[in-house]
Structure formats: C-alpha cells, structure tokens
Amino acid sequence: MxxxxxxxxxxxxxxxxxxxxxxxxxxxxxxxxxxxxxxxxxxxxxxxxxxxxxxxxxxxxxxxxxxxxxxxxxxxxxxxxxxxxxxxxxxxxxxxxxxxxxxxxxxxxxxxxxxxxxxxxxxxxxxxxxxxxxxxxxxxxxxxxxxxxxxxxxxxxxxxxxxxxxxxxxxxxxxIDPQQYYILPGMKDPNPLIGYYGRLKKYKCIDHLIRALGLVVRQIPNARLLIVGMGDYQKELERLVGKLNLNPYVRFVSTTHPHESVKYLNQMWVVANPSPKEGWGLTVIEANACGTPVVAADSQGLRDSVIDGETGFLYPWGDIDRLADRIVQIISNKKLRQKLERGAENWAKKFxxxxxxxxxxxxxxxxxxxx
Incomplete structure (x- = not known):
C-alpha cells in the first residue's frame, strides 16, 4: 500500500x-x-x-x-x-x-x-x-x-x-551516504590538522576548541585548526581567535556541502566536537566515514556516536585541558591514530x-x- x-x-x-x-x-x-x-x-x-x-x-x-x-x-x-x-x-x-x-x-x-x-x-x-x-x-x-x-x-x-x-x-x-562521505587516499594534511565540522552556533561551544588549540600549539607548534561550517556565531569565534593571538593557526571555511566537506574531512587528522548536547552527532559519523577519528565531549548523543578508545575519545564536557590532551595524544602518536582511523572507518560502515x-x-x- x-x-x-x-x-x-x-x-x-x-x-x-x-x-x-x-x-x-x-x-x-x-x-x-x-x-x-x-x-x-x-x-x-x-x-x-x-x-x-x-x-x-x-x-x-x-x-x-x-x-x-x-x-x-x-x-x-x-x-x-x-x-x-x-x-x-x-x-x-x-x-x-x-x-x-x-x-x-x-x-x-x-x-x-x-x-x-x-x-x-x-x-x-x-x-x-x-x-x-x-x-x-x-x-x-x-x-x-x-x-x-x-x-x-x-x-x-x-x-x-x-x-x-x-x-x-x-x-x-x-x-551515512557512502557516495558523499568516503576515504580519499593520500589526502591527510602533511602537518597536524585539527578540525571542527558543523554549524557555528554559540551553544556548540566551539570556543572551547579554540581555547584548547592554544594549549595544543605549545606542545605541537605546527598544529593547525580548520573550522568548516556556517552559522551566526562565526564573527564571535573570529574575534576570540584574534584575542588569543591564534590567527596564524586557525582557518575558517564557510561550507557544508558534502562535495567540499569530504575533502576537508579527509585532510584532518582529528575532528573535535565540544557540544554539551546533540541528538546523535551526525557529523561524527561523517568524519568517521572519511577515516578521521573524533574527540568529543562526553555529552548526550555524542557518547552514542563516539566509541571511546576505538573511534576517538570522549572527555568531560567543558574540560579544556582534557580536550587539548586528547587531541595531542592522537596527533602525536601515529600508531594510535592509525588504530582510531581504522576503528572510525569500520564504525561508520554500520550506518x-x-x-x-x-x-x-x-x-x-x-x-x-x-x-
């Protein structure tokens, strides 16, 4: 019928x-x-x-x-x-x-x-x-x-x-749509690239990630942050980047189109999601489908879409030091990163x-x- x-x-x-x-x-x-x-x-x-x-x-x-x-x-x-x-x-x-x-x-x-x-x-x-x-x-x-x-x-x-x-x-x-999100071999950035992918909204707490970046670059000076997405909070985030003197380390790309996003997700070494609450975390699985692990807040929805220690890491929401530590752990340990990349790819295939x-x-x- x-x-x-x-x-x-x-x-x-x-x-x-x-x-x-x-x-x-x-x-x-x-x-x-x-x-x-x-x-x-x-x-x-x-x-x-x-x-x-x-x-x-x-x-x-x-x-x-x-x-x-x-x-x-x-x-x-x-x-x-x-x-x-x-x-x-x-x-x-x-x-x-x-x-x-x-x-x-x-x-x-x-x-x-x-x-x-x-x-x-x-x-x-x-x-x-x-x-x-x-x-x-x-x-x-x-x-x-x-x-x-x-x-x-x-x-x-x-x-x-x-x-x-x-x-x-x-x-x-x-x-997940495997025709939109998939692995592009050889696309990882030569330098450690941290990513955020999603809407730029105040409640998403992207400012936590920017503050964490300040801690990351003290240990890994060639690390960079790529923020991919659109939203009404971008100007505030740009001001925060300037206030923290992080302009050389941060780039914003205003797109959410899968045709462009898949390229950026493949370039990233790790994606971070510091949101205090999500329904599920669709962007987590989209990153995983590109073979990119995710560090996410241990919050509603994200604790469902991230398998701690297998597809990325969870950290206590709002703990910027722990967020920075988890990012450093992934980008500084190639063996761990490759393990998480495999886990992320296999996890995404289940959806x-x-x-x-x-x-x-x-x-x-x-x-x-x-x-």
Missing part, C-alpha cells in the same frame, strides 16, 4: 540554516518517496526560496518565517487536509514543538532529536530560552501517548526522564540511510494500521 505522508519540520534541506535534523528527515523521506509514497513537507520560508518546489521526490511547501512558522502550521494543515486525504503526519519535534496532537486527526509520529533543556541558555536570550524551555516541558503532556522516534539511546533515556514510556519510543539511528528509511517505514505502517 502507498501512503500520503505529511512531514512537518521547521526547515527543509535547502534552507541554509538547516542542520542534522534536516539531513536526517530529508535522507529518510526522500528514500520513502522513492518507494512510491507521496511525501509532502511543511517548512518555513527563507530568503529567495519559492513557496513550493519538489526536492528529491519530496513536495516542499513553505509558509511563514522562522519566528511565526509554528503559528501557521495548524491552518496550513487544515487547508491541506481538506484538499486531500492524508494517511499519517510526521512531526519533527525540534526546539519549539508544533503540538500536532492538539489538531491533527490522522495517525501521528513524532521525531525527537534531543531536548535542549538548560543548554538553550548557552545559545539565546533569557526570554527566548525560557520560551523554548516552556515548549519542551509541554512535550510529555501533549505527546505522551503518541509514537515517538528517538535518534539515539541518549534521547530515549531523556524522554524516559520526562515521563514517556519505552513502549511509545522507537529508535531510528542516523545513516545506512537505506536501513534508517526502512525502519521508519515499518513504524509508519504499524501506526497507520493501528498495530
């Missing part, structure tokens, strides 16, 4: 402000669309974006900006549901929920990457942060009896802590978007059929 699926996500894959949640949704649902199912996606508008277009088989319908999109979703849903019969609605819950159980009549599945909790205070103003926190506190009450999909074991445990039973939670892991899409489709079928 072929289904008509409505996917609601704040942003779509074409939005330059998108991140791992958008990649996760697009990679899974373009495969579901490729199997003959009709997938319609609601997302917010962004500059120069058409109100409607089809991307990889997904019909993307946009309305409202980021600040008002959630308020426009109920009316957009009602209009669409009058025009056509929907079989199921997928609510990609991220930051401020859409509260779809309050107005959606069809079977419903929610996707949860992670709940920000107090980490949102690292990103935005007190007023905006508490707006997000209030929205998250309503999730257990409003979504408690709906089927939820978590992207990691950490997220499942967090939902448990918020009072949602395991009986209502499935886990669908992120995948497949095809498998993730198949698991999601199985959940959709069960929910639609009431089983």
């Amino acid at each position: 072929k289904y008509r699926i409505l996917l609601i996500n704040w942003q779509d894959i074409a939005n330059p402000k998108g991140g791992g949640a958008e990649v996760h949704a697009h990679q899974i649902f373009k495969r579901i669309a490729g199997k003959g199912h009709e997938v319609i996606q609601f997302s917010c508008l962004f500059p120069n974006a058409p109100r409607e277009e089809t991307i990889d088989g997904i019909r993307v319908m946009r309305c409202g900006g980021r600040k008002v999109f959630n308020f426009m979703v109920p009316a957009a849903y009602k209009k669409l549901s009058r025009q056509m019969k929907l079989d199921i609605v997928i609510d990609d819950i991220n930051k401020i929920p859409f509260y779809t159980p309050l107005f959606v009549r069809e079977p419903l599945v929610g996707i949860v990457h992670h709940l920000f909790g107090k980490s949102i205070l690292l990103e935005t103003s007190w007023i905006q942060a508490h707006y997000v926190l209030l929205g998250e506190r309503l999730i257990p009450r409003i979504y408690k009896h709906k089927r939820l999909v978590a992207v990691s074991e950490s997220t499942r445990r967090e939902l448990n802590q918020w009072g949602i039973s395991n009986n209502n939670i499935d886990i669908v892991l992120n995948g 497949s978007w095809d498998e993730s899409a198949s698991e999601m489709m199985s959940i959709i079928e069960h929910v639609v059929n009431g089983s």
Whole structure:
C-alpha cells in the first residue's frame, strides 16, 4: 500500500540554516518517496526560496518565517487536509514543538532529536530560552501517548526522564551516504590538522576548541585548526581567535556541502566536537566515514556516536585541558591514530540511510494500521 505522508519540520534541506535534523528527515523521506509514497513537507520560508518546489521526490511547501512558522502550521494543515486525504503526519519535534496532537486527526509520529533543556541558555536570550524551555516541558503532556522516534539511546533515556514510556519510543539511528562521505587516499594534511565540522552556533561551544588549540600549539607548534561550517556565531569565534593571538593557526571555511566537506574531512587528522548536547552527532559519523577519528565531549548523543578508545575519545564536557590532551595524544602518536582511523572507518560502515528509511517505514505502517 502507498501512503500520503505529511512531514512537518521547521526547515527543509535547502534552507541554509538547516542542520542534522534536516539531513536526517530529508535522507529518510526522500528514500520513502522513492518507494512510491507521496511525501509532502511543511517548512518555513527563507530568503529567495519559492513557496513550493519538489526536492528529491519530496513536495516542499513553505509558509511563514522562522519566528511565526509554528503559528501557521495548524491552518496550513487544515487547508491541506481538506484538499486531500492524508494517511499519517510526521512531526519533527525540534526546539519549539508544533503540538500536532492538539489538531491533527490522522495517525501521528513524532521525531525527537534531543531536548535542549538548560543548554538553550548557552545559545539565546533569557526570554527566548525560557520560551523554548516552556515548549519542551509541554512535550510529555501533549505527546505522551503518541509514537515517538528517538535518534539515539541518549534521547530515549531523556524522554524516559520526562515521563514517556519505552513502549511509545522507537529508535531510528542516523545513516551515512557512502557516495558523499568516503576515504580519499593520500589526502591527510602533511602537518597536524585539527578540525571542527558543523554549524557555528554559540551553544556548540566551539570556543572551547579554540581555547584548547592554544594549549595544543605549545606542545605541537605546527598544529593547525580548520573550522568548516556556517552559522551566526562565526564573527564571535573570529574575534576570540584574534584575542588569543591564534590567527596564524586557525582557518575558517564557510561550507557544508558534502562535495567540499569530504575533502576537508579527509585532510584532518582529528575532528573535535565540544557540544554539551546533540541528538546523535551526525557529523561524527561523517568524519568517521572519511577515516578521521573524533574527540568529543562526553555529552548526550555524542557518547552514542563516539566509541571511546576505538573511534576517538570522549572527555568531560567543558574540560579544556582534557580536550587539548586528547587531541595531542592522537596527533602525536601515529600508531594510535592509525588504530582510531581504522576503528572510525569500520564504525561508520554500520550506518545506512537505506536501513534508517526502512525502519521508519515499518513504524509508519504499524501506526497507520493501528498495530
């Protein structure tokens, strides 16, 4: 049986402000669309974006900006549901929920990457942060009896802590596209190259890595840091680099396109992720697929995507000395680095978007059929 699926996500894959949640949704649902199912996606508008277009088989319908999109979703849903019969609605819950159980009549599945909790205070103003926190506190009450999909074991445990039973939670892991992320032999930089790959957001704590670099270059003067990604915190990070007199050691590259990113990930000797919280850590597996180990904070999501001592190292979040020590340990020990590179490559091979899409489709079928 072929289904008509409505996917609601704040942003779509074409939005330059998108991140791992958008990649996760697009990679899974373009495969579901490729199997003959009709997938319609609601997302917010962004500059120069058409109100409607089809991307990889997904019909993307946009309305409202980021600040008002959630308020426009109920009316957009009602209009669409009058025009056509929907079989199921997928609510990609991220930051401020859409509260779809309050107005959606069809079977419903929610996707949860992670709940920000107090980490949102690292990103935005007190007023905006508490707006997000209030929205998250309503999730257990409003979504408690709906089927939820978590992207990691950490997220499942967090939902448990918020009072949602395991009986209502499935886990669908992120995948990897081996045609986008792969090993390029002979591409490692001749000098020790530390990398950051991902969005440049305040809450990601990239400043920890920059401060750690100051400690690293005292021991390894030819080490360098390459920061690959885009985001609204880049100027602040550049100012910090200047303040710490690290300009000769740091380079920023504004791209997130896999065609370019794969080259940089292959050049890096080690990637660092100092975030206090992730849903899973998709960029970790993308780095691993390029044969690059990762040093990450021992925080939610990252402790799922990094196998400590096998694909990289975990360190206590916020401990800049330990972060620097782990980086130095990897780039100064060739035998250890090669072991971690092999472990990273083998770990990445375990993840497949095809498998993730198949698991999601199985959940959709069960929910639609009431089983």
